[in-house]
Amino acid sequence: MTHFRSCNLCEAMCGVRIETEGDRVVSIRGDEADPFSRGYICPKATALGDIHHDPDRLRRPLRRSGSTWHEISWQEALDETAARIHRIRSEHGPHAVGMYLGNPTVHNYGALLYSVLFAKVLRSRSRFSATSVDQLPKMLASLLLYGHQVMMSVPDIDRTDCFLIFGGNPAVSNGSLMSAPGMKHRIAAIRARGGRVIVFDPRRTETAELADEHVFVRPGSDALILAAMLQVLFAEDQIRLGHLAQAVTGLDALREAVRDLTPERVAPATGVPAETLRRIVRSYAQSERAVLYGRLGVSTHHFGGLCNWLIDVINIVSGHFDRKGGAMFTSPAVDLVQLGTWLDQKGHHDKFRSRVRGIPEFGGELPAACMAEEIDTPGEKQIRALITHAGNPVLSTPNGSRLDAGLARLDFMVAIDIYLNETTRHAHIILPPTFALEHDHYDLAFHALAVRNTAKYSPALFAKAADQRHDWQIFAGLMTRLLQHDAQSGRAKDVVLARLLSLLSDKEQGWLDPARALDLLLHIGPHGLRRTQKRLSLATLLRDENRHGVDLGPLERCMPARLLTRDKRIDVATPVMLADFPRLRASLAAAQQVEADAKTLLLIGRRQLRSNNSWCHNSERLVKGPDRCTLIMNPSDATQRSISEGERVRIRSRVGEVVAPVVISTEVMPGVVSLPHGFGHHRPGTRWRVAEAHPGVSANDLTDDLLVDPVAGTAHLSGVPVTVERAAADLDTLRQSAPQ
Numbered sequence: 001m002t003h004f005r006s007c008n009l010c011e012a013m014c015g016v017r018i019e020t021e022g023d024r025v026v027s028i029r030g031d032e033a034d035p036f037s038r039g040y041i042c043p044k045a046t047a048l049g050d051i052h053h054d055p056d057r058l059r060r061p062l063r064r065s066g067s068t069w070h071e072i073s074w075q076e077a078l079d080e081t082a083a084r085i086h087r088i089r090s091e092h093g094p095h096a097v098g099m100y101l102g103n104p105t106v107h108n109y110g111a112l113l114y115s116v117l118f119a120k121v122l123r124s125r126s127r128f129s130a131t132s133v134d135q136l137p138k139m140l141a142s143l144l145l146y147g148h149q150v151m152m153s154v155p156d157i158d159r160t161d162c163f164l165i166f167g168g169n170p171a172v173s174n175g176s177l178m179s180a181p182g183m184k185h186r187i188a189a190i191r192a193r194g195g196r197v198i199v200f201d202p203r204r205t206e207t208a209e210l211a212d213e214h215v216f217v218r219p220g221s222d223a224l225i226l227a228a229m230l231q232v233l234f235a236e237d238q239i240r241l242g243h244l245a246q247a248v249t250g251l252d253a254l255r256e257a258v259r260d261l262t263p264e265r266v267a268p269a270t271g272v273p274a275e276t277l278r279r280i281v282r283s284y285a286q287s288e289r290a291v292l293y294g295r296l297g298v299s300t301h302h303f304g305g306l307c308n309w310l311i312d313v314i315n316i317v318s319g320h321f322d323r324k325g326g327a328m329f330t331s332p333a334v335d336l337v338q339l340g341t342w343l344d345q346k347g348h349h350d351k352f353r354s355r356v357r358g359i360p361e362f363g364g365e366l367p368a369a370c371m372a373e374e375i376d377t378p379g380e381k382q383i384r385a386l387i388t389h390a391g392n393p394v395l396s397t398p399n400g401s402r403l404d405a406g407l408a409r410l411d412f413m414v415a416i417d418i419y420l421n422e423t424t425r426h427a428h429i430i431l432p433p434t435f436a437l438e439h440d441h442y443d444l445a446f447h448a449l450a451v452r453n454t455a456k457y458s459p460a461l462f463a464k465a466a467d468q469r470h471d472w473q474i475f476a477g478l479m480t481r482l483l484q485h486d487a488q489s490g491r492a493k494d495v496v497l498a499r500l501l502s503l504l505s506d507k508e509q510g511w512l513d514p515a516r517a518l519d520l521l522l523h524i525g526p527h528g529l530r531r532t533q534k535r536l537s538l539a540t541l542l543r544d545e546n547r548h549g550v551d552l553g554p555l556e557r558c559m560p561a562r563l564l565t566r567d568k569r570i571d572v573a574t575p576v577m578l579a580d581f582p583r584l585r586a587s588l589a590a591a592q593q594v595e596a597d598a599k600t601l602l603l604i605g606r607r608q609l610r611s612n613n614s615w616c617h618n619s620e621r622l623v624k625g626p627d628r629c630t631l632i633m634n635p636s637d638a639t640q641r642s643i644s645e646g647e648r649v650r651i652r653s654r655v656g657e658v659v660a661p662v663v664i665s666t667e668v669m670p671g672v673v674s675l676p677h678g679f680g681h682h683r684p685g686t687r688w689r690v691a692e693a694h695p696g697v698s699a700n701d702l703t704d705d706l707l708v709d710p711v712a713g714t715a716h717l718s719g720v721p722v723t724v725e726r727a728a729a730d731l732d733t734l735r736q737s738a739p740q
């Protein structure tokens with residue numbers, strides 16, 4: 001049989017054509033008829049089949065006794081989980097139960113919708129997610145500038161003539177917060193129509209290889225470069241507000257904030273020659289269609305908030321905002337901005353702070369960098385139980401070893417996960433949901449962040465077995481039971497809700513099925529039944545002619561009408577950001593001190609086409625070939641340390657050390673080393689045999705949980721100070737040093 005659907009492994013939403021025979025996937029190829037991806041797929045698409053058939057994938061609930069796992073029934077697993085969470089909440093209060101949502105949660109609309117409801121029922125402030133090791137600063141900038149945390153601008157790359165990229169590698173990621181499958185072709189198209197692509201990055205990335213120009217940047221100094229770009233725009237009278245002239249306020253204060261941060265002043269700290277920066281700013285400012293884009297490298301460092309805000313502000317004041325080829329907004333079929341507005345959930349920041357370190361919350365979540373200390377540190381509201389969904393924070397959050405040790409001490413942990421991995425090995429109970437091909441799919445989040453408006457619904461390929469549960473059913477099962485416990489304990493207002501949920505959530509096709517919610521959201525969305533000729537609903541998307549997806553057209557101008565700020569204006573003199581400028585100025589001197597310390601190198605990550613955080617490493621097809629968990633080092637740094645190509649080196653930071661093979665290359669600038677994250681599968685007690693055979697080391701055994709952006713709370717993962725020396729450690733040494 002032939003099936004058409006979207007790949008949900010990353011943000012690109014590529015259309016795939018999957019051939020099946022019986023219950024087996026026999027091939028996965030790009031779907032040429034998909035209006036968005038037009039046949040493009042990356043090598044990871046095959047992992048959809050590999051993970052589906054993976055003998056290591058968990059299919060029934062497990063309970064741990066010591067280091068031994070036993071299968072138990074769903075009834076038993078859900079009852080016990082709810083009872084233990086309830087007991088801990090009763091004894092220590094709701095904040096003693098933490099929750100962590102991994103990146104795949106957002107790629108699964110049922111899980112996404114139900115995790116939001118579950119969080120309401122949990123009533124805990126100890127909530128964390130992959131957001132704070134990723135895109136949080138962009139969401140914060142959106143909240144502060146436009147009044148809604150998910151009203152995020154997207155570069156209109158298919159119509160731009162000048163594309164400036166900071167700390168992003170879209171040729172490998174296929175766009176991040178900018179879903180754009182086939183990014184290499186899109187970059188080639190910009191250049192073919194006479195446009196320019198310029199990359200600022202401490203590494204000559206795969207994107208930089210395709211670009212017109214690559215500028216090396218000292219890790220962590222991007223905010224200085226961006227401030228200097230803004231300074232040039234003001235100093236050279238390149239401010240153009242166009243149709244937003246009446247909607248933008250605060251220009252004078254903004255000008256003052258950057259007045260002294262000239263390209264010449266920041267050059268020693270950033271490594272970017274002043275004349276280079278001035279030339280690029282002029283070219284950007286004078287291009288009719290230009291856009292500035294920043295991603296992980298400028299989000300996960302100590303000025304992530306400032307960087308993301310500056311990027312949007314520069315696009316706004318230079319006239320490259322809300323117009324063709326600039327930073328624009330989608331009009332998705334399911335409009336989460338609209339929904340959040342109706343539900344009065346536009347987002348918030350710094351309503352409360354973390355217990356131990358006092359870091360501000362964002363959208364009700366605390367930074368993942370605080371999770372280990374909230375578990376470790378005794379006192380009221382200490383986390384004693386944890387629920388994880390589709391996450392492996394031991395490998396994906398800073399100072400993973402500290403978290404690893406903390407998880408082992410929890411009174412109770414439950415993991416909703418398909419693998420027994422470095423994190424879930426600490427769980428007392430694992431509740432494994434279905435995998436992608438066993439449930440339907442609609443990209444709630446990423447249609448809203450794409451470079452073109454499209455909509456696509458993918459029915460399930462395979463029916464789930466009778467003894468399997470979807471993620472949303474697991475959340476519903478736990479919610480029902482928790483509410484029943486609460487009701488029995490006298491929380492009267494939960495009685496009615498508990499009864500309702502227990503009646504309805506057992507009916508798998510009842511109105512609680514997320515497809516019903518999706519249908520409603522499509523009906524009331526911007527392309528819904530009464531809104532446009534498309535008249536989108538679930539039934540429309542299920543029509544045969546729409547099985548490859550529906551094209552809803554290019555991004556369109558929508559400002560200032562869509563602004564959700566109180567005064568319907570954009571304040572570019574955002575107080576919380578301007579208050580961060582003294583810290584930015586102080587970083588000028590700090591950067592030069594690090595420069596002078598010849599021993600210290602700055603560690604950055606790197607995204608790889610065949611890897612997706614930690615969870616695609618059990619696909620033989622994706623991990624075969626040469627070891628990809630290598631440290632890339634500049635020849636001058638290698639010579640200084642007498643390190644040769646391929647040699648194993650010991651990398652040390654404040655929090656730990658790992659040993660990895662070295663690749664010597666001018667791909668990274670002097671003073672910088674690069675290690676991919678998501679590896680480190682040497683810890684005992686996991687059950688993913690392919691990954692264990694290709695363990696690598698975890699970059700997050702080096703990243704420091706104490707280093708965060710104090711404004712956004714995002715972890716500082718890019719530019720971590722390390723030392724590197726020759727080593728001869730082997731895998732056994734690593735195994736012995738890993739927490740049990």
Ligand code: SF4
Nearest residue numbers: 007010013014042045
């Ligand atoms: S880029 Fe690869 S992993 Fe991402 S959606 Fe496309 S095929 Fe899937």
